[in-house]
Amino acid sequence: MGLDTDISKIPKHLLSESDPVFAFNKAIIDATKDLCVAYKINTAFYEALGTKGWQAMEKTVRYIDDEHFKIADAKRGDIGNTSAQYAKAFFETLPFDAITVSPYMGEDSVKPFLNQQGKWAIVLGLTSNKGAADFELQKIAYEDTSHRGNGFLYEKVLKTVSAWGTPDNLMFVIGATQADEFAHIRKITPGHFYLVPGVGAQGGSLKDISEKAMIKDCGLLVNVSRAIIYASTEKDFAGKARSAAEQYCTEMRSYLPKEFIS
Amino acid sequence: MGLDTDISKIPKHLLSESDPVFAFNKAIIDATKDLCVAYKINTAFYEALGTKGWQAMEKTVRYIDDEHFKIADAKRGDIGNTSAQYAKAFFETLPFDAITVSPYMGEDSVKPFLNQQGKWAIVLGLTSNKGAADFELQKIAYEDTSHRGNGFLYEKVLKTVSAWGTPDNLMFVIGATQADEFAHIRKITPGHFYLVPGVGAQGGSLKDISEKAMIKDCGLLVNVSRAIIYASTEKDFAGKARSAAEQYCTEMRSYLPKEFIS
Numbered sequence: 244m245g246l247d248t249d250i251s252k253i254p255k256h257l258l259s260e261s262d263p264v265f266a267f268n269k270a271i272i273d274a275t276k277d278l279c280v281a282y283k284i285n286t287a288f289y290e291a292l293g294t295k296g297w298q299a300m301e302k303t304v305r306y307i308d309d310e311h312f313k314i315a316d317a318k319r320g321d322i323g324n325t326s327a328q329y330a331k332a333f334f335e336t337l338p339f340d341a342i343t344v345s346p347y348m349g350e351d352s353v354k355p356f357l358n359q360q361g362k363w364a365i366v367l368g369l370t371s372n373k374g375a376a377d378f379e380l381q382k383i384a385y386e387d388t389s390h391r392g393n394g395f396l397y398e399k400v401l402k403t404v405s406a407w408g409t410p411d412n413l414m415f416v417i418g419a420t421q422a423d424e425f426a427h428i429r430k431i432t433p434g435h436f437y438l439v440p441g442v443g444a445q446g447g448s449l450k451d452i453s454e455k456a457m458i459k460d461c462g463l464l465v466n467v468s469r470a471i472i473y474a475s476t477e478k479d480f481a482g483k484a485r486s487a488a489e490q491y492c493t494e495m496r497s498y499l500p501k502e503f504i505s
Numbered sequence: 506m507g508l509d510t511d512i513s514k515i516p517k518h519l520l521s522e523s524d525p526v527f528a529f530n531k532a533i534i535d536a537t538k539d540l541c542v543a544y545k546i547n548t549a550f551y552e553a554l555g556t557k558g559w560q561a562m563e564k565t566v567r568y569i570d571d572e573h574f575k576i577a578d579a580k581r582g583d584i585g586n587t588s589a590q591y592a593k594a595f596f597e598t599l600p601f602d603a604i605t606v607s608p609y610m611g612e613d614s615v616k617p618f619l620n621q622q623g624k625w626a627i628v629l630g631l632t633s634n635k636g637a638a639d640f641e642l643q644k645i646a647y648e649d650t651s652h653r654g655n656g657f658l659y660e661k662v663l664k665t666v667s668a669w670g671t672p673d674n675l676m677f678v679i680g681a682t683q684a685d686e687f688a689h690i691r692k693i694t695p696g697h698f699y700l701v702p703g704v705g706a707q708g709g710s711l712k713d714i715s716e717k718a719m720i721k722d723c724g725l726l727v728n729v730s731r732a733i734i735y736a737s738t739e740k741d742f743a744g745k746a747r748s749a750a751e752q753y754c755t756e757m758r759s760y761l762p763k764e765f766i767s
Contacts, residue, residue, distance in 0.1 A: 290598075291591075298556045325550075349638065351636040372610060372611065396643075
């Protein structure tokens with residue numbers, strides 16, 4: 244469940260609360276916690292409100308119980324000593340379990356997110372947006388024992404980054420809109436979980452990604468944000484969000500192996 | 506001047522202040538404002554302190570006068586609707602003039618930072634760190650009218666991104682440690698300013714970048730952080746920071762065309 248909470252889109256009656264963003268998140272979390280395994284907080288929407296927004300984010304992540312996986316969707320990444328500060332910000336100062344990381348600056352920018360027990364870096368692989376074509380889907384010249392010639396940049400990223408971590412501290416962002424690449428991506432990174440955005444408002448197919456990239460321990464954390472949290476902008480928003488989440492659950496359940504369904 | 510203010514590295518006597526990070530920054534700014542054209546705030550060091558850190562960042566950027574260019578070194582970048590929230594965070598909620606942006610996710614992740622009057626996106630080109638070799642310096646296959654065959658990924662980034670903006674809303678991060686590439690980089694992006702980290706603690710040469718990439722309006726914003734702000738960890742820290750800054754100024758002045766020197 245993606246908490247991309249935009250103060251201009253939440254129900255108007257919440258604006259009289261002392262912290263409208265937290266009030267909204269609390270109601271959404273209460274209404275959906277038995278329907279999802281993880282909450283993903285998109286830091287941009289909180290930073291847009293300045294210090295107050297950062298405070299709402301802090302309250303929200305502390306409100307989520309320890310049964311749920313807590314993802315900071317922050318797309319951070321900088322030289323080593325700076326990435327170490329970001330790791331501190333999200334893994335120590337705040338109790339997130341995982342953070343999304345941009346790979347552009349290479350190994351020393353990613354490693355500080357990989358060396359904390361029980362925490363995950365979720366590195367951008369092939370994203371869900373149109374701009375993925377600009378660099379991620381450009382052909383890059385590289386060689387390894389299994390593959391010679393030109394492959395896409397994102398493949399080079401998946402292969403290179405997966406050598407820096409293990410499925411126990413590293414996942415990848417793979418957009419649900421990139422159906423053509425799913426089977427190939429799973430071949431390159433057979434054991435890693437993927438954080439899958441792009442289902443819902445961005446139009447990606449839950450069926451496609453499930454059929455082509457699910458593994459025996461599932462291996463997919465499918466995120467839906469806007470299509471659930473803004474299902475209604477009226478007082479019934481939490482109930483309507485629950486109904487929308489239930490629909491995604493029902494669909495996801497139909498693709499899961501039997502042993503996952505309780 | 507880079508304000509990478511790490512609470513574990515500032516003089517101990519400041520820790521009794523109500524906001525030690527802001528107290529440190531205020532003293533550094535007061536001691537150096539006639540010696541630099543810009544302040545660069547590295548968001549990671551503030552986020553590491555949570556809400557209090559975000560507050561210290563907010564106070565710091567508001568304390569810097571309008572004569573100085575204010576850079577959020579934040580390395581942001583996400584799908585369009587999320588990047589728009591980051592642009593709001595740093596250009597509207599906070600009064601920064603520029604923000605560093607990661608290009609990995611392509612056009613829609615960069616564009617929201619380019620469409621605000623009088624604001625700049627500073628996109629990562631070739632960074633100063635060792636990890637630049639992992640992806641930025643990988644050969645990518647591309648063609649354009651002036652260049653056929655394999656060039657580095659960072660060249661593709663410079664060429665592609667420079668078509669999305671102009672020197673009036675777009676700069677690039679070019680690490681001072683990448684001396685071999687400076688002349689070539691200036692050829693690809695003849696009119697853009699570069700934000701140049703890597704001088705000081707990272708060992709890059711001010712002389713090299715000045716000789717090879719300076720243009721008639723200078724075109725270089727050279728950043729030094731640690732080598733200035735941590736020149737002393739005693740009560741004389743502000744004076745020692747000023748002395749360190751003066752040394753960089755004197756050196757930079759020797760490379761500048763005469764018309765720049767007042």
